[in-house]
Amino acid sequence: MTAPLGKDLLGLEHLSAEQILRILDTAEPFKEVSERAIKKTPALRGKTIVNLFFEASTRTRISFEFAEKRLSADTVNIASQGSAVQKGENLVDTARNLEAMRIDMVVMRHQSSGAAKFLADRIQSNVINAGDGKHEHPTQGLLDLLTLRDKFGKLDGLKVCICGDILHSRVFRSNLWGLQKLGAQVGVCGPRSLLPVGIDELGVTVFRRIEDAIQWADALNILRLQLERMNAGFIPSLREYYRVFGVTEERLAQAPKDLVILHPGPMNRGVEIDSRVADGPHSVILPQVTNGVAVRMAVLYLLAGGRPDLAEAAKGGDA
Amino acid sequence: MKPLVIRGGRLIDPSTSHDAVADLVIINGKVDGIGRNLGTPDGAQVIEAKGLVVTPGLIDVHVHLREPGQEDRETIATGAMAAAAGGFTGICAMPNTDPPIDNQASVGFVVKQGETARAARVYPIGAITLGQQGDQLAEFGELVGAGAVAVSDDGLPVTSGHMMRTALEYAQTFGIPVADHCEEPTLARGGVMHEGLVSARLGLKGIPAAAEEIMVARDIILAGLTRGHVHLCHMSTRGSVELIRRAKDTGWAVTAEACPHHFTLTHEACAGYDTNAKMNPPLREAADVEAIRGGLKDGTIDCIATDHAPHHYDAKEREFDDAPFGIVGLETALGLGIAELVQGGVLTLPELILRMSTMPAKLFHLPGGSLAKGQVADMVMFDPAARWRVEPARFLSKSRNTPFGGRELVGRVVRTLVGGRTVFKATPTA
Numbered sequence: 001m002t003a004p005l006g007k008d009l010l011g012l013e014h015l016s017a018e019q020i021l022r023i024l025d026t027a028e029p030f031k032e033v034s035e036r037a038i039k040k041t042p043a044l045r046g047k048t049i050v051n052l053f054f055e056a057s058t059r060t061r062i063s064f065e066f067a068e069k070r071l072s073a074d075t076v077n078i079a080s081q082g083s084a085v086q087k088g089e090n091l092v093d094t095a096r097n098l099e100a101m102r103i104d105m106v107v108m109r110h111q112s113s114g115a116a117k118f119l120a121d122r123i124q125s126n127v128i129n130a131g132d133g134k135h136e137h138p139t140q141g142l143l144d145l146l147t148l149r150d151k152f153g154k155l156d157g158l159k160v161c162i163c164g165d166i167l168h169s170r171v172f173r174s175n176l177w178g179l180q181k182l183g184a185q186v187g188v189c190g191p192r193s194l195l196p197v198g199i200d201e202l203g204v205t206v207f208r209r210i211e212d213a214i215q216w217a218d219a220l221n222i223l224r225l226q227l228e229r230m231n232a233g234f235i236p237s238l239r240e241y242y243r244v245f246g247v248t249e250e251r252l253a254q255a256p257k258d259l260v261i262l263h264p265g266p267m268n269r270g271v272e273i274d275s276r277v278a279d280g281p282h283s284v285i286l287p288q289v290t291n292g293v294a295v296r297m298a299v300l301y302l303l304a305g306g307r308p309d310l311a312e313a314a315k316g317g318d319a
Numbered sequence: 320m321k322p323l324v325i326r327g328g329r330l331i332d333p334s335t336s337h338d339a340v341a342d343l344v345i346i347n348g349k350v351d352g353i354g355r356n357l358g359t360p361d362g363a364q365v366i367e368a369k370g371l372v373v374t375p376g377l378i379d380v381h382v383h384l385r386e387p388g389q390e391d392r393e394t395i396a397t398g399a400m401a402a403a404a405g406g407f408t409g410i411c412a413m414p415n416t417d418p419p420i421d422n423q424a425s426v427g428f429v430v431k432q433g434e435t436a437r438a439a440r441v442y443p444i445g446a447i448t449l450g451q452q453g454d455q456l457a458e459f460g461e462l463v464g465a466g467a468v469a470v471s472d473d474g475l476p477v478t479s480g481h482m483m484r485t486a487l488e489y490a491q492t493f494g495i496p497v498a499d500h501c502e503e504p505t506l507a508r509g510g511v512m513h514e515g516l517v518s519a520r521l522g523l524k525g526i527p528a529a530a531e532e533i534m535v536a537r538d539i540i541l542a543g544l545t546r547g548h549v550h551l552c553h554m555s556t557r558g559s560v561e562l563i564r565r566a567k568d569t570g571w572a573v574t575a576e577a578c579p580h581h582f583t584l585t586h587e588a589c590a591g592y593d594t595n596a597k598m599n600p601p602l603r604e605a606a607d608v609e610a611i612r613g614g615l616k617d618g619t620i621d622c623i624a625t626d627h628a629p630h631h632y633d634a635k636e637r638e639f640d641d642a643p644f645g646i647v648g649l650e651t652a653l654g655l656g657i658a659e660l661v662q663g664g665v666l667t668l669p670e671l672i673l674r675m676s677t678m679p680a681k682l683f684h685l686p687g688g689s690l691a692k693g694q695v696a697d698m699v700m701f702d703p704a705a706r707w708r709v710e711p712a713r714f715l716s717k718s719r720n721t722p723f724g725g726r727e728l729v730g731r732v733v734r735t736l737v738g739g740r741t742v743f744k745a746t747p748t749a
Contacts, residue, residue, distance in 0.1 A: 013520070092636055112638035113522040114592030133640065134522030173522055197527070198519035 008120040008127040011136035012177040026298035044073035049105045054080045067296035126303040141174025143292040156183035161213040164223035189213035219260040248274040322360040328368025333673035334689035345696040348738035376408025376697035378679040381624035388417025393629040399438035401716035403743035405649040406732040408697035414446040415474035421446035426465035442468040471498035487547030496550040501534035513586040513601040528556040539566040548572040555600035557610035564619040576624040579655040594635045594642035595722040622679040629718030654728025696739035705731035
């Protein structure tokens with residue numbers, strides 16, 4: 001048995017299309033586990049997983065925890081508040097201490113881009129990036145891909161426009177690579193002050209007006225606009241953002257077809273997305289959340305099978 | 320001190336346009352003569368230099384020696400020894416220590432520590448403003464009286480246009496350059512690497528080229544207004560090179576330096592979140608590297624400086640956002656210059672020595688940079704063809720933070736002399 005993903009899942013940029021598809025295909029049977037009365041499989045029995053969250057997170061942390069528990073892993077949650085991190089411990093020492101307790105996997109959310117790779121380079125355990133700064137959020141990208149595939153049947157040729165604060169978005173960066181590798185076309189739409197320099201070289205179509213994006217796209221993935229962006233001078237006000245870039249029923253009515261609406265959450269209703277759109281018939285926002293558990297189960301399962309030391313033992317056995 | 324004869328080396332002296340095999344006689348720490356068959360003075364020590372290049376010692380107008388205050392990273396003594404090992408006979412210490420070098424007593428301390436080190440000569444640079452806070456001008460007269468050779472708030476820009484203007488005016492009484500770290504702070508704030516395609520991919524906050532160029536443009540305009548000498552530190556962008564090229568056409572006293580990492584590496588070096596590729600100004604794009612090389616060729620960039628910035632090993636063992644800026648440079652500068660610029664076809668070897676010795680001495684009015692008769696016998700002997708691999712663990716600097724570990728460089732320092740005295744001699748290796 002070879003490791004299908006390698007040791008870690010740090011992002012989608014360095015995965016192949018085959019690897020991404022293998023995760024999505026593995027997620028399919030796991031969807032069913034969550035629909036059972038007894039939501040449990042023994043796949044990760046005896047594995048110890050640490051959920052290391054340096055940033056506040058509700059959805060992602062709980063989704064990972066359900067995925068782990070439904071696979072029968074033993075889990076520990078560490079938040080930066082109330083831990084040694086708050087006492088000034090650096091990430092290297094945190095990692096070394098975790099490793100000394102003989103764990104199997106770490107799921108980490110961290111405010112600095114590159115932190116997941118930093119950790120993965122220094123410990124033998126599998127590392128899953130649950131969001132590193134503005135870099136990547138690979139399981140979010142994967143669950144978005146799975147949700148789009150559920151809806152459209154395929155991703156090849158699909159036009160997906162990611163809307164909003166592209167500059168600060170790890171969701172964008174994971175979606176970008178995942179969509180492009182699977183043959184979808186990627187558009188971005190937002191004020192130029194929230195698009196990174198270099199965006200034009202990333203193979204995306206840039207829309208300055210949301211109306212144009214709506215004419216082009218099959219699906220919109222609408223990012224959360226954070227209040228801090230206004231205070232940092234990137235946009236004048238949330239009110240104006242809604243007026244210029246908000247995805248509303250009126251704007252969607254101008255589209256040549258019904259657009260599928262995604263949002264990674266948490267939503268600012270009435271800022272980047274109108275409530276009637278979020279709750280409307282073409283919204284797949286809740287299916288995204290459901291798929292999140294299945295995708296994370298798939299990633300955990302594949303990485304657990306891919307540990308180099310186990311792979312070595314399995315070669316002479318029942319692999 | 321016994322007379323000294325350095326015999327049979329290829330003697331390159333850009334100050335006299337000398338480039339030929341010759342002997343060099345040193346008496347009382349000064350160059351006494353250059354030529355063939357000069358004879359050997361009574362009791363002289365003879366050093367064989369056959370197969371080696373002999374040039375004026377290298378001079379670095381931009382190093383951080385961390386003393387006082389951060390001696391875990393470097394001291395004046397270890398920095399001066401690292402310099403000697405890299406072929407430098409003179410280094411200018413930036414004042415952003417703790418506390419900053421902003422008064423005559425502090426300048427005197429740096430001078431004294433430099434003398435005690437008995438390695439490369441150490442020249443203090445004084446702060447432009449008290450505490451480098453940007454509010455009140457430091458006492459340039461007293462700084463210079465105690466031994467400062469220039470003023471700078473390096474590490475930080477002089478954000479106030481008025482303060483920069485005043486510094487450029489006031490410094491003229493003492494004939495010293497005002498060296499500026501060009502960075503428009505509101506554009507650079509929070510940035511950790513060059514703003515471009517790589518920062519977009521990595522999700523790291525970028526520092527746009529414009530943050531440097533806006534301040535370069537301001538300083539040039541103020542040099543025109545005041546007719547003072549502004550020296551622009553660590554130039555990194557093609558736009559800066561173009562601005563300086565135009566400024567030099569006007570005849571204003573605008574001079575500039577560039578660092579070896581900026582003529583060697585691009586922002587791609589940050590791609591694996593390697594914190595040893597994190598410096599300020601950041602590594603830029605290939606077109607910027609080309610422009611820096613062009614500037615060194617045509618003299619738009621007057622000199623090469625290392626911006627030697629030691630950090631304790633665990634300071635760089637951090638998330639990219641949290642790691643400090645800067646790399647050590649003294650022990651790799653000559654090897655990079657020869658490998659990248661000379662072997663890269665940008666400069667001749669004499670032109671490289673011009674940019675690393677003669678020009679920096681001239682800009683900062685320092686002894687050295689010349690082997691003409693009567694000059695101080697500050698010189699370096701190196702094997703221009705020797706290939707060697709950078710092993711940070713062998714650095715004489717206290718710090719190891721370099722992106723060049725494992726890289727093969729060309730040109731190995733064999734011996735460094737200051738005032739005719741050997742301050743560094745390579746241990747013979749296989």
